[in-house]
Structures are given as C-alpha cells and as structure tokens.
Amino acid sequence: MELRIRGEQAVLAGPGGEGAREVDPRRLAIGPDLALALHEWARVASAVTRSGPDAEGAAAVVSQRGRQLAARLAAVMGTQVRFVDPVTGVEVVVDPPPRPAQRPPRATSPEPTPWLTGLTVSAFTAALVVVAMLALATTIADETSSWLALIAALVVTGGVAPSLWLGRKVLIVRWAVYGAAVGLAASWVGVLATVF
Template sequence: MELRIRGERAVLAGPGGEHAREVDPRRLAIGADLAQALHEWARVASAVSRTGPDAEVAGSVVSQRGRQLAGRLAAVMGTTVRFIDPVSGVETVVEPPPRDPASPPRPPGEPRLARHRREPTPWFTGLTVSAFAAVLVVVAMLALTTTLARETSGWLAVLAAVVVTGGITPSLWLGRSLPILRWAVFGAAAGLVVAWAGVLAIVF
C-alpha cells in the first residue's frame, strides 16, 4: 500500500505504480480519527510545499508527522506502507509491527490495532516545558515588535508579527498530537496569544 497526496487530500493506493487505483482513507476500516489525521497532514504538507525551501522547520515536522501516520496505518491495516516524503522526496517503507504470538487471533475483517500501554501523564515536566516555550515566544515576539515599532513604524511591527505567526502555525498544528513535542506546542501557542496582546498594546 502506498500513501500519497493528491491536491490537498491523502489517498491510499495499492500495487501498480502511478496507475494504481486510489482510495480515500475514509472509505477504509482504519478509524475516523486516523483518516481525519491523514487529510489534515496532507493539507498542511501541501501548504508547506508551496512555501519553498525557506520553511525548513515546518518541513521537518511534516516529514516526521507523515512517518508517524504511515506507521499507524501499517499497524492498523497489517500491511507494508510505502511513503514518499512530500517535502524531501525521500521514500520510506514502513513495516507493520510483529504480531504477539500470545495474543488471541483477530476475527476476520477486523483491522490490526497497535497495542499501547497507558502511561501516566507527566504533568510537572510537561507544564514546565510549556511554560518555558511560552516565555520564549513572548519575549521574542515583544522584542521584535518593540524594536521595529521604535526604529520604523507600528504597522511594520504588526506585519512582522503576522509573518512570524503564520510561519510557525503549521508546525504548531502538526505537533499538537506528538507525545513529547505537544507540550512545547501548547506553550508556544499560549505564548503567541499573550504576545499578541503585548504587540497590540505596544503599537496602539
């Protein structure tokens, strides 16, 4: 099976190369959450691809998210998934996880699900990382805005804040569900909100 992007949609294709029949993930028994995540990734990947080579950070997050979704897809479908990075063009083949011999056999037609042991949420460490990311974003945004407002004009400072916000938003959106990175993402998103309040206060 091959994971592809057509326009801003994710599609899955069987063997046969470019002429293979493509199927919308929502039509397969992979779960609504995974199908929705695949389409969200495809939309962001298409947007990042259009920005060119300048969006290196966003491109790396898109690549990491794509490999993660390909791994989930291989686990659910129980088959090998071929994934071509939409940013770098690197091809990756993801194998399904080996089946535990001690586990009971799957009923016919039931997709194979990856088994994950639930672990306690690291609230203290996670919130510490979130707070650090929020402070970093607030300080950086306010320093940029203050300098531009003092040296040039307030409208240029607002424009710079808009560019910075638009540049990191795709990375924040993709990283919101990654187990470790999401703490920094939540903190950076909160820092953006607080920073914008400061930007408007400085400019106006």
C-alpha cells in the same frame, strides 16, 4: 499499500505504482481519527511544499508526522505502507509492527484446598453466630416479648443473608461465610424454641 497526496487530500493506493486505483482513507476501515489525521497532514504538507525553502523547520515536522501516520496506518491495516515524503522526496517504507506470538495457555495446578484450616474457621464462626443469635433472642424475649425476639431474629437474618451470598465465592472469606450460614440456620432451632 502506498500513501500519496493528491492536491490537498491524502489517498491510499494498492500495489502497482502510478496505475493503481486510489482510495480516500475515509472509505477504509481505519477509523475516523486516522483518516482525518491523514487529510490534515496532506493539507499541511501541501502548504509547506508550496512555501518553498523558507519553511525548513515546518518541513521537518511534516516529514516526521508523515512517518508517524504511515506507522499507524501500517499497524491498523497490518500491511507494509510506502510513501514518498512530500517535503524531502525520500521514499519511506514502514513495516507493520510484529504481532505478539500466541503462547499456549499454561497448565496450572489449582491450589490445594485448606480443608482443616477452613473447617476450623467455619466451626468457630458457626458457634459464634449461634451464641450471638440465641443471646439476642433470649434477651429480647425475657425483657420485652417473644414476638419482638422473633422479629429481631428475622431482621438480623435478612440483614446478614445478602452479605453471606456475596461472600460465598471469595477464596478466604468463604470459610467464615459457610460457618456463619450454618450457624444462622442452626440458631433458628434455638430461636424458635425460645420464642414458642
């Protein structure tokens, strides 16, 4: 592909030299930002070449910007881009960046499940939840009424349930979540026995 300037517009041509068909960059799938940058560069390059040798500093900037845009164009299009620097007249060929090599996915062995430690944490958490729920229900039933103890147990269960549901797949926390869920379910036997 060749990057050219016609008038004050950037055009892209396929291989084939001067006889190749020229296309406006806005018609290609290179993105509006790159197409706009190419046209702006072409306008500035045309203005610098018309000003002659007085704009030596600007000529270096235009040359550098042209190489940058050619590199971006080569990366987006995935093909080699050739252009003649409008200021220096030097032909520049920019190759597309190399594509990263596709590596096959690594075969990783999953970590062993820590059953003994996990079940110990679950059992401790279940016992803690059972004791807490029964203490709550018994204290409220003795001090006020059994219906209020039932409502308090329902509120605690409803408040804890979303957190348990969200934590069920978190690697380390899941053991405590499993224990709390079992303890919550088991405590309802005692809560109902206390209330009724």
